[in-house]
Amino acid sequence: MPKVPIIMPQLGESIAEATVVRLTVNVGDQIESDQEVIEVETNKAVMSVTTPCKGLIESLTAEVNETYPVGSTLGYIEASVEDAERLNASKPPGFDQSPALDDAAASQPSPASVSQEHSSQSLEIPGSLDGTAFQSPRLKARLRELGIHPAEAGVIPGSGLAGRVTIQDFEAYLEELNRLPSKKASPMRLAVADSMRRSWTRPLATLGVSVSLEPILAHRKTLSPSPGPALYLAKAVAIALSEYPQSAGRLVGHKIVLPDSIDIGVAVEVEDGVIVPVFASLDKQPLAELPGQYKKFLQAAKEKRLPEEAKRPGIASVTNFGTLGVHWATPIPLPNETMIVGLGYGEKRPFWDEKTERFVPRLEAELTISFDHRVIDGGQSGRLVRRIMALLAAPETL
Amino acid sequence: MSITYLEAIRAAQERALRDDPRVYIYGQDIATFGGAFKATRNLAKEFPGRVLDAPISEDAMVGSAIGAAIEGMRPIVEMQFADFSAVAVNQIVNQAATLYWRTQVACPITIRLPSGGNPGSGPFHSQSLESLYSHFPGLVVMTPATVEDAYTMLLEAVEIDDPVIFCEHKYLYNRLKSDDLPETGLACDTARIARFGRDLTIVAYSAMVHESLAAAEQLRRDDIEVEVVDLRCVKPFDLDTVLGSVARTARLLCVGESWPWGGANSEVIASVVAHGFHLLDAPPQRINSKDTPIPFHPNLWSAHKPSSQLIAAAARRLYEW
Numbered sequence: 126m127p128k129v130p131i132i133m134p135q136l137g138e139s140i141a142e143a144t145v146v147r148l149t150v151n152v153g154d155q156i157e158s159d160q161e162v163i164e165v166e167t168n169k170a171v172m173s174v175t176t177p178c179k180g181l182i183e184s185l186t187a188e189v190n191e192t193y194p195v196g197s198t199l200g201y202i203e204a205s206v207e208d209a210e211r212l213n214a215s216k217p218p219g220f221d222q223s224p225a226l227d228d229a230a231a232s233q234p235s236p237a238s239v240s241q242e243h244s245s246q247s248l249e250i251p252g253s254l255d256g257t258a259f260q261s262p263r264l265k266a267r268l269r270e271l272g273i274h275p276a277e278a279g280v281i282p283g284s285g286l287a288g289r290v291t292i293q294d295f296e297a298y299l300e301e302l303n304r305l306p307s308k309k310a311s312p313m314r315l316a317v318a319d320s321m322r323r324s325w326t327r328p329l330a331t332l333g334v335s336v337s338l339e340p341i342l343a344h345r346k347t348l349s350p351s352p353g354p355a356l357y358l359a360k361a362v363a364i365a366l367s368e369y370p371q372s373a374g375r376l377v378g379h380k381i382v383l384p385d386s387i388d389i390g391v392a393v394e395v396e397d398g399v400i401v402p403v404f405a406s407l408d409k410q411p412l413a414e415l416p417g418q419y420k421k422f423l424q425a426a427k428e429k430r431l432p433e434e435a436k437r438p439g440i441a442s443v444t445n446f447g448t449l450g451v452h453w454a455t456p457i458p459l460p461n462e463t464m465i466v467g468l469g470y471g472e473k474r475p476f477w478d479e480k481t482e483r484f485v486p487r488l489e490a491e492l493t494i495s496f497d498h499r500v501i502d503g504g505q506s507g508r509l510v511r512r513i514m515a516l517l518a519a520p521e522t523l
Numbered sequence: 524m525s526i527t528y529l530e531a532i533r534a535a536q537e538r539a540l541r542d543d544p545r546v547y548i549y550g551q552d553i554a555t556f557g558g559a560f561k562a563t564r565n566l567a568k569e570f571p572g573r574v575l576d577a578p579i580s581e582d583a584m585v586g587s588a589i590g591a592a593i594e595g596m597r598p599i600v601e602m603q604f605a606d607f608s609a610v611a612v613n614q615i616v617n618q619a620a621t622l623y624w625r626t627q628v629a630c631p632i633t634i635r636l637p638s639g640g641n642p643g644s645g646p647f648h649s650q651s652l653e654s655l656y657s658h659f660p661g662l663v664v665m666t667p668a669t670v671e672d673a674y675t676m677l678l679e680a681v682e683i684d685d686p687v688i689f690c691e692h693k694y695l696y697n698r699l700k701s702d703d704l705p706e707t708g709l710a711c712d713t714a715r716i717a718r719f720g721r722d723l724t725i726v727a728y729s730a731m732v733h734e735s736l737a738a739a740e741q742l743r744r745d746d747i748e749v750e751v752v753d754l755r756c757v758k759p760f761d762l763d764t765v766l767g768s769v770a771r772t773a774r775l776l777c778v779g780e781s782w783p784w785g786g787a788n789s790e791v792i793a794s795v796v797a798h799g800f801h802l803l804d805a806p807p808q809r810i811n812s813k814d815t816p817i818p819f820h821p822n823l824w825s826a827h828k829p830s831s832q833l834i835a836a837a838a839r840r841l842y843e844w
Contacts, residue, residue: 261773261803261804261805262800262801262802262804263773263801263802263804265801266800266801285843286843289844291804291805291844292773292804293804
């Protein structure tokens with residue numbers, strides 16, 4: 126009776142080999158076509174090897190716990206002549222030679238096992254078998270050429286070994302993108318994107334409390350020009366940080382680097398982005414002088430031409446997202462800052478007055494603090510927030 | 524008319540003898556007998572006194588050729604087998620290769636090495652020594668893969684003022700045929716794109732070009748389009764053409780019949796990695812003969828050298844990587 130091999134099948138894309146876990150038949154067993162005879166395990170799942178035709182199990186060369194590359198012979202079936210002819214005719218091409226060479230085929234005997242000599246192990250993805258994280262030099266160079274951050278390539282489905290993104294996958298993805306409407310991103314947009322991405326490498330946490338805006342509103346009326354809530358907040362943050370400077374420390378390697386001056390930024394929305402002019406040594410500047418300076422910065426920011434002193438990095442920023450009608454947000458601090466303090470939309474809310482034992486209307490807003498959790502914890506940020514609240518409740522001390 | 528690779532080598536020598544009175548051929552049994560492979564058949568009769576039988580001393584053959592070259596001749600030395608040139612390594616690498624650099628006197632000798640494997644030839648009659656000679660500065664090492672190149676490159680080898688190691692492949696001698704011989708060919712340090720493809724570059728030379736082309740045909744059935752670059756000359760080699768091809772395909776497989784350690788393949792890969800790292804989407808791969816002496820048995824020999832099947836399997840893995 127002719128023999129037909131039982132072959133380790135291609136069990137899925139990027140699978141080059143599998144380990145035999147169980148033989149479910151014995152030599153001499155009668156088997157049907159497509160019968161499951163060997164259980165194998167890949168790094169993805171347990172699967173079965175099935176018979177190509179019916180017949181008798183002639184031999185099983187596969188051994189349990191051994192790993193075999195795709196295409197290996199795991200055993201043989203004694204099959205009918207017709208089945209054997211049909212199946213053995215479709216085996217992989219033999220030891221071909223170029224048509225340019227005359228008698229090559231005749232003089233070159235076919236080595237039986239050359240095609241099984243290597244498995245994908247000889248071409249392993251560096252690091253681990255998880256190819257999705259791997260980017261080839263070509264892909265990296267192409268990303269750099271196009272100004273695309275490596276992380277963006279993570280959204281592309283990979284067809285390479287272990288799911289890695291090949292250069293062909295990437296070019297196909299680009300072509301797909303070209304079908305959609307697009308416009309050039311402004312330099313401002315790119316700067317904000319880059320800044321946010323760099324900042325997002327840290328574990329950021331946000332907490333918030335409700336604060337009364339009544340004392341600020343009352344105090345503003347005593348000053349001309351009168352500072353906006355953002356400036357009160359910035360000044361309060363500056364004083365609080367001058368008392369708790371370790372809260373504004375930056376983690377660099379194994380060091381906490383403390384600021385030598387309390388420079389606070391105030392986020393300003395401009396066309397297609399955000400600009401954060403910095404008030405130098407804000408803890409030492411009188412509140413009354415801030416509106417003039419702020420107005421100058423605002424104008425300069427709109428023209429995207431901040432003076433040099435307002436461009437130096439700050440130690441923290443404030444953002445008044447309340448002006449957008451937003452109650453609560455989790456803003457992201459700049460990459461070089463450990464925290465950003467936000468103020469939400471002010472509205473009248475009922476407040477329980479202990480003295481009169483009644484609800485009274487009070488103008489309130491949410492105060493948020495988003496911080497690098499590597500540097501400070503909930504307790505420290507809570508104390509900082511309570512100090513800021515106390516300062517906002519007594520604006521005459523600012 | 525049909526002309527073989529071997530006949531092209533004979534024809535090139537005939538033309539060189541006719542065109543340039545400074546040319547003569549020196550080798551064992553090449554005059555009356557016409558050479559072990561008949562590469563000089565009838566040339567002794569046609570050019571009396573210029574096709575000379577040498578004693579069985581490769582050392583003396585090359586040494587005397589160097590002396591003749593110094594005196595203004597352009598000798599062609601035929602080794603019976605490339606393997607035997609090892610006896611003359613001192614003359615080739617210490618004398619011929621360094622002569623110009625020491626004395627400003629050129630050394631225009633051509634040493635023909637019948638190279639590469641044939642079924643049953645074993646360890647002393649099958650070796651490919653292009654990688655060995657490429658190591659030494661001062662030598663040009665040619666590895667023609669076609670009938671046309673065998674002809675024009677041998678003529679160029681005789682014209683070049685540097686010593687040339689001309690590696691002609693025995694397997695191709697009678698198996699490779701062409702209709703006609705060209706008047707001129709590409710300059711020897713220019714690679715040829717033997718087959719265009721978008722998916723993967725195979726760099727090969729000599730007989731391995733044909734194995735690679737056969738592998739490319741196998742892969743075409745699966746819609747994998749392989750580009751095959753025929754280096755033609757392994758030293759110097761045409762890095763620009765190789766980089767241009769890798770720029771298109773992003774994948775490189777080098778195929779050579781010499782041994783893997785420190786060879787022509789290694790040099791191509793090292794250069795591509797150094798100059799074109801950003802072009803590579805997959806680790807460059809190479810296929811050489813196995814790192815053992817060459818076996819006698821035809822089956823073992825077939826498994827020992829790179830075959831089209833092995834190349835196709837490696838190319839497929841690289842493509843799917």
